[in-house]
Amino acid sequence: MSTPYHTPSGAASKALVEKGQTYFIPNYKPREMILDYGKGSRIWDLDGNEYMDLAAGIAVSALGHQDPDLLAAFEAQGRKLWHTSNVFFTAPAIELxxxxxxxxxxxxxxxxxxxxTEANEAAIKLIRKWASEQGRPPEKREIITFTGSFHGRTLAAVTATAQPKFHAGFEPLPGGFVYCDPYDDLTALEKMITDKTCAILLETIQGEGGVKPCNPGYLKGVRELCDRHGILMAIDEIQTGMGRTGKLFACMHESVAPDILTSAKALGCGMPIGALLAGKKVAEILQFGSHGSTFGGNPVACAVALAGLKKINTPQMMRHVAAMSERLFAGLGAINAELGMFTEIRGQGLMAGAVLAEQWKGKAGDLSNLARCYGVLVLIAGPDVLRFLPALNITANELDEGLARLKQGLAAAKPA
Ligand SMILES: Cc1ncc(COP(=O)(O)O)c(C=O)c1O
Incomplete structure (x- = not known):
């Protein structure tokens, strides 16, 4: 790496950053730099500083930046037709x-x-409509979700998100959700199921909640509970899906078939798109007029998503994810062997969380900022976990370089 330290906000970025801070509603706190250009897993800011991207836009840019096949699909569809609304069919949405x-x-x-969020909102509406068609009155349409979950920010999705910090001030929240504590405990879950329950909604790995995977057999157990009680199983694979864990969807590791699966993020590889995948029981519940979106199924987003799916859903790509996963977990382990800053490194595939040791608790944000100054973009999952979600096609060299920079950044945080 030529420059060991990147200025957090160089001259070229500064003026624009200030405008952003002036004109945006302050619900975000973006890092004080302007990202300008990306290629593969490298990204540059307006000041010319180069970063290794181990964040991929929060698990979105699954094929990195400027993938030639995605660009070709984007350009070809962009030159043909951008938008029609769902009053008309288009080929890319049908093909996807x-x-x-x-x-x-x-x-x-x-x-x-x-x-x-919108995919989950659709899932919640679909679940309720299914329950209504089963003859269940509104008070018997409860959905169980889990402590530490994250399902999005609209009112229903944020209520499904069982984390009080996301609720505060937004009350009254819609009813019909109950929270199981803890996640990954079949006994606790079974105790929650009553005749009011109509569905269980869960992540296969809680992403925003701290990169918390469930134990082998848990998803199968949830499926069995749903079958036994005649309720729906909905899996939110918005963060874990599209190859991130080494299978197209994480529930496929255990061949678990939910009734509903939601996808987004890497589905569009950077294009805004979400999808609700429906199994037999619920595939025809949402009839004409029941739900909709002006932009949903946008042809450009669908064309890019289809090109992404074709490239991601191959044995070669899944083998690459497995190889890079081993390298990522080994690399984080080696950093920890030297610096001793983590108590646990957990996750699956190219979704990893490094849990900070006592002395560093609450400092994930500061450490990720420091890492950025050493030329690597990483994420956090709450205040105590550093989170890594690189592109699925990251090369061994890019990953090694990113980890080397991370080590420098973390080492700089330690007292001399
Ligand atoms: C598991 C999960 N569900 C839902 C969402 C919300 O997705 P979006 O931000 O695209 O609305 C996220 C986003 O982080 C997520 O990780």
């Missing part, structure tokens, strides 16, 4: 839906939204 149905064994039909 067909490809998803073919790739995902349980899936019979697909609904397209524009984000993960």
């Amino acid at each position: 839906a067909e490809a998803l149905v073919e790739a995902v064994p349980f899936c019979e039909r697909v609904y397209f939204a524009n984000s993960g």
Whole structure:
């Protein structure tokens, strides 16, 4: 690395950063730099500083930046037709839906939204409509979600998100959600199921909640509980899906077939798109007029997503994810052997969380900032966990370089 230290906000970025801070509603706190250009897993700011991208836009840019096949799909569709609304069919949306149905064994039909939150919102509405068609009155349409979950920010999705910090001040929240504590405990879950329950909604690995995987057998156990009680199983694979864990969707590691699966993030590889994948029981519940979106199934987003799916859903790519995963976990382990800053490194595939040791608790934000100054972009999952979600096609060299920079950044945080 030529420059060991990047100025957090160079001259070229400064003026624009100040405008951003002036004109945006302050619900975000972006790092004080302007990202300008990306290629592969490298990204540059306006001041010319180069970063290794181990964040991939929060698990979105699954094929890195400027992937030639995605660019070709984007350009070809962009030059043909950008938007029609759902009053009309377009080929890219049909082809993407067909490809998803073919790739995902349980899936019979697909609904397209524009984000993960919207896909979950559609799932919640679909669950309620199904329950209503079962003859269940509104008070018997409860959905169980889990402490530490994250399902999005609209009112229903944030209520499904069982983390009080995301609720505060937004009350009254919609009813119909109950929270199981803890996640990954079948006994606790079974105790929660009553005749009011109509569905269970869960992540396969809690991403925003701290990169917390569930134990082998848990998802199968949830499926069995749902079958035994005649309720729906909905899996939110918005962060874990599209190859991130080494299979197209993480539930496929255990061949678990939910009734509903939501996808977004890497589905569009950077284009805003979300999808609800519906199994047999619920594939035809949302009839004409029941739900919709002006932009959902946008042809440009679908064309890029289809090109991404074709490239991601291959044995070669899944082997590459497995190899890079080993390298990532080994690399984080080696950093920890030297610096002793983590108590645990957990996750699956190219989704890793490094849990900070006592002395560093609450400092994930500061450490990720320091890492950035040493030329690597990493994420946090709450205040105590550093999170790594590199592109699936990151090369061994890019990953090694990113980890070397991370080590420098973390070492700089330690007292001399
Ligand atoms: C598991 C999960 N569900 C839902 C969402 C919300 O997705 P979006 O931000 O695209 O609305 C996220 C985003 O982080 C997520 O990780």
